[in-house]
Amino acid sequence: QVQLVESGGGLVQAGGSLRLTCAASGRTFSNYAMGWFRQAPGKERDFVATISRSGGSTNYADSVKGRFTISRDDAKNTVYLQMNSLKPEDTAIYYCAANLAYSTSYLNDYDYWGQGTQVTVSS
Numbered sequence: 563q564v565q566l567v568e569s570g571g572g573l574v575q576a577g578g579s580l581r582l583t584c585a586a587s588g589r590t591f592s593n594y595a596m597g598w599f600r601q602a603p604g605k606e607r608d609f610v611a612t613i614s615r616s617g618g619s620t621n622y623a624d625s626v627k628g629r630f631t632i633s634r635d636d637a638k639n640t641v642y643l644q645m646n647s648l649k650p651e652d653t654a655i656y657y658c659a660a661n662l663a664y665s666t667s668y669l670n671d672y673d674y675w676g677q678g679t680q681v682t683v684s685s
Contacts, residue, residue, distance in 0.1 A: 564588040564660050564674040571656060571679030574648055578683070582643040584658030584676060591639040595665040597672060598632060598643045600654035600681075607657065607669055611643060614665040621667060626652075648683045655680050 570582040584596070597612040611622045611632040620632050631644040641658060656679050659672035666672075 564591075564594065566658050566660060566674055566676035568656065568658050568676045568679040571681045573682045573684065576648060576650055576683055576685050578648050579644070579646045580648065580681060582645065582656055582658075582679060582681070584641045584643075586639045586641070586660065592636045594660040594662055594674075596632075596634060596641040597659045597661065597666070598641075598656060599659060599669060600652075600656045601678075602654040605654075609667040609669065610656070612665045612667060613641065619665055621665065623667070645681070648681075650683045650685045653681060653683050 565587045567585050570580060574580055595615050598610040599607050600610050601607040609623050610626055611630055613620050613632045613634050617634050629647045634641045658676045660674040661672045
């Protein structure tokens with residue numbers, strides 16, 4: 563069992579930056595590939611970014627490529643999502659997730675989820 567707790571969300575103006583943090587506890591964090599997803603009101607939960615167990619491989623949704631960066635610090639059992647040049651369409655609840663097997667963009671492949679953190683970008 564892995565417990566995930568997101569933090570760092572908030573209200574920011576368009577063009578601004580936020581860094582989301584996901585703190586993990588429970589099983590060995592380095593065994594898990596990690597992902598970030600987001601869900602806007604009335605929409606499905608969508609893939610944002612993922613990072614492999616080693617941290618050597620990352621993948622991003624086209625909508626955030628070049629603006630967002632995912633990273634991990636296994637010594638702190640933490641994964642981050644640095645979000646720059648934020649746009650109003652980035653407004654959503656952001657969730658982190660853990661996958662014991664591999665880095666993937668598919669929501670259903672993830673085993674554990676956090677409770678989410680709200681990000682609101684004003685125009």
